Amino acid sequence: MxxxxxxxxxxxxxxxxxxxxxxxxxxxxxxxxxxxxxxxxxxxxxxxxxxxxxxxxxxxxxxxxxxxxxxxxxxxxxxxxxxxxxxxxxxxxxxxxxxxxxxxxxSAVLGPLDVSVSGCGNCLILQLKPPATKGLQCNLQLENLYKAVILHVRRTRDGAQFRLNLPYSEEKVIMYLQPGVEYCVSISVTALFNSNHVASKPHCAFTSHPPSRSSLYLLVGLLGFFCILGFLITGLVVNGGQRSFTILRQHLSTSLSYTSTS
The missing domain is CATH 2.60.40.10 (Immunoglobulins)
Known part of the structure; x- marks a missing residue:
């Protein structure tokens, strides 16, 4: 005891x-x-x-x-x-x-956003979605918690990178990128109630590819063909007009001569 x-x-x-x-x-x-x-x-x-x-x-x-x-x-x-x-x-x-x-x-650390990335020429389009978080009320609009998104952008080819701090929205466009180049984007958020945040894993995508060399040759060839065709049509029209004017002049001369003889 x-x-x-x-x-x-x-x-x-x-x-x-x-x-x-x-x-x-x-x-x-x-x-x-x-x-x-x-x-x-x-x-x-x-x-x-x-x-x-x-x-x-x-x-x-x-x-x-x-x-x-x-x-x-x-x-x-x-x-x-x-x-x-x-x-x-x-x-x-x-x-x-x-x-x-x-x-x-x-209070809970904000988890990474769900992210999808697609190319758009010389830009990338990001679709952002708040993470599914258990323990919060089902009617919670989690996006109301976010103040800003921090975008860490890295060019795969040479490792060049930059950072953007933008207001939160479900779609973001990163402009002025090189076309046909792969970029990787990692995203984190800042929020009204919590400075803790977890960055997403890198999401990689190519900006839209520039035309291939064979496509450029084909495009130049088509432009050349249509230019030549345009010149030929213009020439035929001009030449046809001159011939029609010559025939008309000869016909008028014949008619005038016959009238004078009578």
Whole structure:
């Protein structure tokens, strides 16, 4: 009995760490921002949860009033504390009881976008789609979370590369590229509530190929043929007109001579 008493006392004094919350994510719908989470496996029924937020300007975690003692299944409304639409925010959740606490779990990292790339002459067309994210409400329009897309473009032939930072939209066009050349594009995003992001794998495509040498020869040949044909038709028209004028003049001369004789 002495051993069990000692273990119980150690448990009460130091506390065995609780399993941290899981699936911590921030959803946005109709300008309402909500934090969702799930209790970790084996979390006791008397456990409560507290929420803190931070933004990339102050970089100081602060508690969210109204979300200091949540129970399992409750959500935290962050609309009033996400006051600056041009600042990225993160949130974290901690489980606690009267004798135990868990480590903090931060809001989920944004996964890579689904990307498709196709050539369009001297440009590339990118179709972007938000990743399927479990744990968020089914009516969440995830694209509302994104502020911008960061495009890392690399030319396969020589490794030349550049970077573009553009407002988020489902279609992007990268202009002024070399035709017939392969480019690889890797994409990451920045968001209102989370500065964490995972870049997509490189997606490669050729800009539209320039005409082949045989096609150029054929095109030049066709142009030459039509030019010659045009000259011939013009010549025939001009020559035919001159012959018609000569015949008409001869006919008029004959008619005038016959009239004078009569």
């Amino acid at each position: 002495g051993l069990w008493t000692l273990l119980l006392q150690l448990h009460l004094v130091f506390g065995v760490s609780l399993t941290p919350p899981s699936d911590v994510s921030i959803s946005s719908f109709n300008m309402e921002h909500t934090l969702n989470f799930l209790p970790g496996p084996g979390t006791p029924s008397d456990t409560h949860f507290t929420v803190q937020i931070v933004n990339d300007r102050k970089n100081l975690w602060r508690p969210v009033v109204g979300c200091l003692e949540l129970t399992a299944g409750q959500m935290c409304n962050l609309t009033r504390v996400f006051t600056d639409p041009y600042t990225r925010y993160k949130a974290r959740v901690q489980a606690f009881t009267t004798t135990q606490t868990s480590s903090w779990t931060e």
